[in-house]
Amino acid sequence: MAVTVLILTAAILHLSVVWKLVQVARAPRDLSLRVVTLCLICTAASFLLGLDAAARIVDHVLGIGVSRLVQNALLLGVVYLLMCVFLVSAEERPRASRRARWEALPLAVAVLILILSTVATPADVRGRDFATADMSQTPVALFFIVAALYLVYALASALWWTVRYARMSLRPLATGLWLTTGALAGMVAANAGRLGIDVMRWRGEQAPAWLNQGTQGLLGLAVPVFIVGVTYSGAAMRLASGRVWLQHRRAYRRLRPLWDALHDAFPQDALGRVPTNGWRDFLSLRGTHYRYYRRVIECRDGLVRISPTLAQLGVQEDASPSDLARHLGKALDAQADQAATPGHALAVALPGDDENDLDADVRQLVLLSDALSRQPGRLKAGSTSR
Incomplete structure (x- = not known):
């Protein structure tokens, strides 16, 4: 079970980092987004240093205990940055900036104490993890107690600002913020429990098993929920845009018969390609929307051009898609034979009076294209798709 949770947490964490880096590439000037991304990167680095293999490599290169020191310093930095994210979101920028600078002082003091306690710890007991640390050594106990104290303080502060920001927000952002709130509450409780365990072990007492298991369970649940919370709104927006992309892709394909017929008749109406922006457009799937x-x-321009000929054939503005498709074939044949004479344009394949948007207009074009595809002999082989 523990291995499964570890793998799941690592997967969610690293996928979230990649996703946030993509968002930063799209909005490089978004300060809050950059801070959130830095939070996730620091979390990933701290998580990596918590693995025995990575910790051994760092300790071998830089010295015993360095990996544990850097891991905890990164973790303190994560909660500080997290607090700043919601502080900036819930307060006016000047006031939030002043508060963030003041909040950096407790962080600096905590990190300094971690460094000094690591240096003061005997080499033979330095760098152990929470479960195996010798808390009878005061520098070791001080290291973990100070780290837990700052985590409880910073996470509780972040929780306060997150609740305020969540109350000000709308869905889907609010949903993600409330998930984050629940995760932060779990982290506060878990670190408060660990603080109690540290004090008991320092005093030579045995911590109860339920407290150890409870703190581990809370952290194991809170971390992935936190990651889901901070990425929820972006994922929800991406899901919504994915549905629009799928709708556009289907409509694009269904418009092919109508476009083929009109493009063959009026090739001069073809629009030039819209310049794209390489990988950014590929990642955002913009190419489908452009096309x-x-x-x-x-298609609409072609119908405007052919509409005088349709009018001459007796087509009415409220003609059904099947009737319009049948006459459209005749009109295109007449256009190809140059048998048509100029006349007044006719508005065809338009949505109803109660529908006045692009989607409604496209639905009418799609219905006409479907009807045209059912007309015998209308589809021409070799047409170029765009």
């Missing part, structure tokens, strides 16, 4: 809008515009 979708271009095809919709070209």
Whole structure:
């Protein structure tokens, strides 16, 4: 079970880091986003140093106990940055900046104490993890007690500001913030429990098993919930945009018969390609949207061009898609034979009066394209898709 939780946490954590880096690449000037990303990077680095293999490598290169020191310093930095994120979000920027600078002082003091206690710890007991640390050594106990004290303080402060920000927010951001709030509450409780364990072990007392298991269980649950919380709003927005992308992709394909017919008749109406931005457009799936809008515009332009011929054939503005498709074939044949004469444009394949948006317009074009695809002999082989 512990290994499964460890693997799941690592997977969620590193996927979240990658996702936030993509978001930073898209919005490099977003200060809050950069701080959140830095939080996740520091969390990932601290998590990595918590693994025995990584810790042994660092200690071998830099000295015994360095990995444990850096891991805990990173963890304190994470909760400080996290507190700053929600502080900036819930308060005015000047006031939040002043508060963040003041909050850096307890962090600096805590990290300094960690460094001094590590130096003062005998080499033979230095660098052990929480479970095996010799708490009878005062420098060792001081190291873990100070770290736990700062974590409880900073996480409780972050929890306070997160609750305030969540009350000010709307979904899906609010949902993610409330998930984060629950995770932070679990972290505060778990670290308060660990603080009690540290004090008891320093005094030579045995911590009860339920307290050890409870703190481990809370942390094992709170960390992945926290990661899900801070990434929830972005994931929800990406899911919504994914649904739009799928809708555009389907409509683009269904418009192919209509576009083929109109493009063959009016190739001069083809729009030039919109410049793309390489990997950023690939990651955001913008190419499908560009092609979708271009095809919709070209189909509508083609219908405007052919509408005088449709009017001459007796087509009415409220003609059904099947009737319009049947006459459209004749109109295109007449256009190809140059048998049509100029006339007044006719508004065809338009949505109802109660529908006045692009999606409604596209639905009418798709219905016309579907009807046209069912007309015998209308599809021409060799048309170029755009």
